[in-house]
Amino acid sequence: MGALRGLSVTQQVGLLFVVLFGLLAIVSAASQIRSLRETDDARESERRQRFKRDLGAVWIGALAFWVAWISGRVGATLLFAVLSFIALREFITLTHTRRADHRSLLLAFFVILPAQFVLAGAQGLNLFMVLIPVYSFLAIPVVSALGNDPQRFLERTAKIQWGIMVCVYGMSHAPALLLLDFPGYTGRGAFLVFYLVMVVAGAYIAQESISRRLRSLPVARQISRTFSWRAWFGGAFAAGLVGGLLYWATPFKPWQAVAMGALAGAIGTLGDLVMKALKRDAGVRHWGGKATVTGAVGLLDRVAPLCFAAPVFYHVVRRLFLP
Numbered sequence: 001m002g003a004l005r006g007l008s009v010t011q012q013v014g015l016l017f018v019v020l021f022g023l024l025a026i027v028s029a030a031s032q033i034r035s036l037r038e039t040d041d042a043r044e045s046e047r048r049q050r051f052k053r054d055l056g057a058v059w060i061g062a063l064a065f066w067v068a069w070i071s072g073r074v075g076a077t078l079l080f081a082v083l084s085f086i087a088l089r090e091f092i093t094l095t096h097t098r099r100a101d102h103r104s105l106l107l108a109f110f111v112i113l114p115a116q117f118v119l120a121g122a123q124g125l126n127l128f129m130v131l132i133p134v135y136s137f138l139a140i141p142v143v144s145a146l147g148n149d150p151q152r153f154l155e156r157t158a159k160i161q162w163g164i165m166v167c168v169y170g171m172s173h174a175p176a177l178l179l180l181d182f183p184g185y186t187g188r189g190a191f192l193v194f195y196l197v198m199v200v201a202g203a204y205i206a207q208e209s210i211s212r213r214l215r216s217l218p219v220a221r222q223i224s225r226t227f228s229w230r231a232w233f234g235g236a237f238a239a240g241l242v243g244g245l246l247y248w249a250t251p252f253k254p255w256q257a258v259a260m261g262a263l264a265g266a267i268g269t270l271g272d273l274v275m276k277a278l279k280r281d282a283g284v285r286h287w288g289g290k291a292t293v294t295g296a297v298g299l300l301d302r303v304a305p306l307c308f309a310a311p312v313f314y315h316v317v318r319r320l321f322l323p
Contacts, residue, residue, distance in 0.1 A: 016194060016249070017066050024059060065193065077121035077175045083299065084113060087307070088167035090300045094279075095159045100147025104140050104160050112136045113168050120176045128176070129315075132169040137161055166275075167300070170307030173314040180314075182251040182322065191249040192317075195257075196264055198246060199239040200309050203265025204272065206238030207231045223277045232269055239265020251321060263316065264309045271308025275300070 031052065067079060092105065112132065119128040141157045177196065178189035211226035218225050243261015247254045 016191065017062075020062055020194075021066075024062060028059075065190075065197075073121055073175075073179060076178050077117050080120075080171055080175045081114065081117040083303065084117070084168050084171040085109065087171065087300045087303055088113065088163055091163040091167055091278075092160070095163070096152065097156055097160070098147075098149055098151065100149030101144055101156055101160065103147060104144045104157070107139065107143055108136075108160060108164050108168075112139075112164060116168050116172045117175070120172045121179070123176075123179055128172070132164055136164060140164070162278075166271075166304070166307050170311050171303065173310035174306070177310070177314055177317075180318065180322065192251075195243065195246050195250050195261075196310065196313055197306065199243045199261035199264045200268035200305050202242035202261075203235035203239035203269050204305055207235030207269050210234040220273070220277075223280055224273055227269075227273050227276075232266065235269045236262045236266040239268075256321075260313065260316070264313045267312045268305035268309035272305045274308070275304040 035052075064079060064083065067075065088109065097105065116128070116131055118124075119131060140161055144153065144157050144160070174193055174196075177192050180189055180192065208226060208231075210231040211228065214230060219227055219229060240258040240262035243264075244254055244258040246261075247257030250257055250260075252260060
């Protein structure tokens with residue numbers, strides 16, 4: 001630890017990515033070797049395909065994270081804005097809208113989204129925190145009403161507002177984390193984003209594993225057969241452990257890292273449950289894939305827990321740990 005602390009910030013973050021890509025390469029090689037074994041079990045084949053798909057998503061996320069770091073404030077903000085655009089597109093293409101909503105959608109994609117990320121990159125914190133939950137929530141229904149179509153007006157407007165809240169507001173807090181300036185922690189925002197991603201992923205993986213191995217009564221069977229309070233607490237506990245192991249990468253003390261990890265993991269898994277409910281309502285199992293004809297790539301499935309956890313994590317960190 002002393003040797004690691006003796007490195008410069010650039011060297012520390014560079015070492016983080018060397019370790020990250022090295023671990024991914026080892027896992028990918030092991031997965032490729034395992035796939036050479038033939039199997040007649042349909043479930044096992046489906047499980048392998050799902051693992052490959054998830055591993056590919058992790059590779060893309062890691063590369064995007066690396067590009068965000070090396071490109072600086074502007075590049076990181078632009079990259080997360082593009083991801084937010086794709087996620088919002090996936091959300092909107094699988095929800096019911098009408099011609100009268102086109103103005104609202106243009107406002108969401110080409111005014112609200114870029115404005116939110118410009119504020120995140122410029123650290124305009126006062127307007128950054130209220131642009132979407134206050135101003136855009138008032139502007140969207142007004143613009144939709146001017147479309148002169150009352151049919152299912154409340155449902156259509158609420159869906160657009162919710163998509164903006166999750167895909168834009170939630171996602172915009174990731175580059176905002178990169179720019180937080182802690183005393184003695186300058187330039188290490190990449191570690192904080194890495195910490196958040198790891199604890200959220202740890203909670204999700206632990207919850208899914210507990211659900212498969214322990215029979216528990218689902219809380220909302222019509223939405224998810226794997227979500228139970230036992231699995232949820234187990235996921236939050238696992239996220240706390242991961243957070244404690246990564247305390248050295250954060251400005252937190254060990255017990256603070258455990259608490260923040262558990263909080264982020266718990267919120268992220270609840271967010272995943274909410275998105276499953278939205279998918280059930282849309283009549284799809286995944287936001288992207290062969291079952292859809294919308295051009296969706298399934299990004300929202302991967303980033304939904306992060307979109308829920310990031311704003312809560314950001315505001316708690318900013319309130320409790322920044323002077």
